[in-house]
Amino acid sequence: MSLIDISFLAVGLAMDAFAVSIISGLTVRSPRIRDAFRIAIFFGLFQAVMPWLGWGIGLGLRDVISSIDHWIAFGLLSMIGIKLMSSSSRAKSKPKMPDPLRIYTLLLLSLGTSIDALAVGISLSFLDVSMVIPSLIIGGVTFSLSFAGVFIGHRFGPLLGGKAEIIGGIFLVGIGIKILIEHLY
Numbered sequence: 001m002s003l004i005d006i007s008f009l010a011v012g013l014a015m016d017a018f019a020v021s022i023i024s025g026l027t028v029r030s031p032r033i034r035d036a037f038r039i040a041i042f043f044g045l046f047q048a049v050m051p052w053l054g055w056g057i058g059l060g061l062r063d064v065i066s067s068i069d070h071w072i073a074f075g076l077l078s079m080i081g082i083k084l085m086s087s088s089s090r091a092k093s094k095p096k097m098p099d100p101l102r103i104y105t106l107l108l109l110s111l112g113t114s115i116d117a118l119a120v121g122i123s124l125s126f127l128d129v130s131m132v133i134p135s136l137i138i139g140g141v142t143f144s145l146s147f148a149g150v151f152i153g154h155r156f157g158p159l160l161g162g163k164a165e166i167i168g169g170i171f172l173v174g175i176g177i178k179i180l181i182e183h184l185y
Contacts, residue, residue: 046117048135050114054117058123061122070184
């Protein structure tokens with residue numbers, strides 16, 4: 001997997017955290033840099049760690065399903081991408097969210113936005129990809145987009161929220177298709 005593929009994957013995975021950060025920016029009355037940093041560090045760390053967990057799970061299953069691993073990678077990435085795109089169409093214009101700066105809320109939001117990274121980690125284990133670089137890139141991209149998302153949401157949130165998830169979904173489905181084509185031909 002090339003750095004370009006990993007970068008697109010990272011952007012795709014970061015889109016739900018970015019969307020939640022935008023909503024957080026709408027929710028927090030007047031976000032400060034430390035507020036954006038707090039949200040971004042939670043999202044970035046979870047997005048960096050969850051692929052490792054998925055990778056470990058996938059390694060345990062590799063021998064059992066190695067003949068269909070490319071189909072699994074395609075299926076997981078496509079389902080996640082389609083879920084992202086469809087959830088953007090169901091988004092409400094006025095988010096009802098608990099205080100995103102509370103630890104409990106941040107933990108739940110971080111876990112919720114990083115479940116797809118767990119599935120991607122499972123997919124990457126089938127491709128014999130080392131997890132160091134992808135994990136760092138995924139975490140860094142998520143941190144950066146989440147940090148910016150808080151301020152973007154505060155300023156422009158109603159215009160961008162659903163579009164971020166659609167773009168992320170397209171990236172994930174595209175990477176799934178690329179993996180499938182590489183293994184079939």
